[in-house]
Amino acid sequence: MDYVERFEKLGFGMFVHFGLYSIIGKGEWAQHILNIPKEKYCPLINKFKVKKTWAKNLVKTAKDAGCKYITITTRHHDGFSLYDTKGLNDYDAPHSPCGRDLIKEFVDECNKAGIVPFFYHTLLDWHHESYDTDFPKYIDYLIKSVELLCTNYGKIGGIWFDGMWNKPNEDWQEDRLYSTIRKHQPEAMIINNTGLDELGKVGHPELDSVTFERGKPAFVDNSDRHRAGEMCQVVNDHWGYAKLDINYKSVGSLIMDLINCRKYNCNFLLNVGPMPNGDLRTIDRGTLTEIGKWIKFNKNFIYDVKSSDIDGENTIMLKGKDCYYAIAKAPMVGDVNVAIGGKISSVKINAKIKSATWLDDGRKINVKNGCEFDFAPFGYGISMSYRVAKLKLEK
Numbered sequence: 250m251d252y253v254e255r256f257e258k259l260g261f262g263m264f265v266h267f268g269l270y271s272i273i274g275k276g277e278w279a280q281h282i283l284n285i286p287k288e289k290y291c292p293l294i295n296k297f298k299v300k301k302t303w304a305k306n307l308v309k310t311a312k313d314a315g316c317k318y319i320t321i322t323t324r325h326h327d328g329f330s331l332y333d334t335k336g337l338n339d340y341d342a343p344h345s346p347c348g349r350d351l352i353k354e355f356v357d358e359c360n361k362a363g364i365v366p367f368f369y370h371t372l373l374d375w376h377h378e379s380y381d382t383d384f385p386k387y388i389d390y391l392i393k394s395v396e397l398l399c400t401n402y403g404k405i406g407g408i409w410f411d412g413m414w415n416k417p418n419e420d421w422q423e424d425r426l427y428s429t430i431r432k433h434q435p436e437a438m439i440i441n442n443t444g445l446d447e448l449g450k451v452g453h454p455e456l457d458s459v460t461f462e463r464g465k466p467a468f469v470d471n472s473d474r475h476r477a478g479e480m481c482q483v484v485n486d487h488w489g490y491a492k493l494d495i496n497y498k499s500v501g502s503l504i505m506d507l508i509n510c511r512k513y514n515c516n517f518l519l520n521v522g523p524m525p526n527g528d529l530r531t532i533d534r535g536t537l538t539e540i541g542k543w544i545k546f547n548k549n550f551i552y553d554v555k556s557s558d559i560d561g562e563n564t565i566m567l568k569g570k571d572c573y574y575a576i577a578k579a580p581m582v583g584d585v586n587v588a589i590g591g592k593i594s595s596v597k598i599n600a601k602i603k604s605a606t607w608l609d610d611g612r613k614i615n616v617k618n619g620c621e622f623d624f625a626p627f628g629y630g631i632s633m634s635y636r637v638a639k640l641k642l643e644k
């Protein structure tokens with residue numbers, strides 16, 4: 250199995266936006282959107298104090314939620330790095346009162362927990378003096394930064410770039426940038442977010458996965474080589490911590506996002522923005538905990554599956570190792586048959602079913618006419634829209 254397939258098998262990851270902007274609590278674009286001059290923004294570094302246990306807690310929350318990897322902002326558009334830039338500049342976590350290399354702490358905790366660490370790295374930079382004045386010089390700085398990430402933290406899952414859309418006509422020296430990663434981390438996924446306007450576009454042949462930022466996943470163009478797809482999504486309306494943003498998505502709708510991603514062989518990357526001390530909000534932890542409970546019962550439906558070649562009525566089908574899985578479409582996807590008052594509704598698929606069982610409790614499901622099965626009897630204390638049926642088919 251190659252590294253792209255290994256990535257696809259991971260299925261579900263946590264995205265983390267954490268940096269100086271977390272102190273303001275209005276999202277990661279605060280500096281730009283609120284027009285905060287550099288003289289006012291940069292001193293935030295003096296307030297950056299992060300709990301010793303932040304990484305351990307974060308990784309535990311991700312693991313309990315069923316995430317197999319975490320993609321963290323090592324540097325975002327404000328130019329502040331959570332890692333030790335080893336003299337490239339002083340605008341990093343080791344030069345803040347926190348005084349530590351937070352990426353090292355993060356990677357150590359990931360490795361202990363068996364979670365694959367991924368690094369988000371900005372391309373757009375509001376801090377570096379050359380970004381707008383001497384672009385080749387900026388690229389040298391960027392590549393040296395990426396080289397640090399590829400050489401100081403052991404094996405990583407990949408690098409996730411973002412911000413090229415800010416200067417689409419500049420010479421980003423992509424060949425040089427990506428070959429730096431290939432040289433030091435030959436098995437790292439290289440991802441470059443194409444942004445909201447170009448969902449799923451392959452920006453450069455070297456890229457290992459396309460992105461669907463907050464968008465609907467789709468099958469990926471694999472005509473020239475095997476490539477993965479990944480859809481990132483926010484739990485509320487911001488990537489970075491926003492203290493007044495209470496517009497949280499429901500656990501059910503996030504689970505449906507995850508399932509929809511899997512239907513198109515895409516991964517789902519769910520974002521949280523820690524508070525300035527590195528802790529997650531209670532509601533973030535709660536949301537993730539509940540997703541994790543569901544995945545615990547339905548994990549075979551999430552990690553090692555492919556899109557199915559069978560159609561189903563009112564259902565989403567996936568293909569597992571030696572079986573198929575079916576889940577009734579939840580209401581936000583439309584037209585679910587709800588069994589009211591204990592009535593049982595049935596679902597039809599275009600194949601002959603030999604036997605069917607519930608994935609969550611292993612009970613047998615009634616099969617009718619060879620291709621129809623009962624969906625979700627009421628009263629088990631399980632939401633019928635989110636129950637997965639495991640189907641063995643006639644050969």
Ligand code: GLC
Nearest residue numbers: 277411412442444462481488
């Ligand atoms: C957008 C935003 C950025 C965020 C990213 C996550 O590109 O500019 O702030 O990190 O989306 O996908």
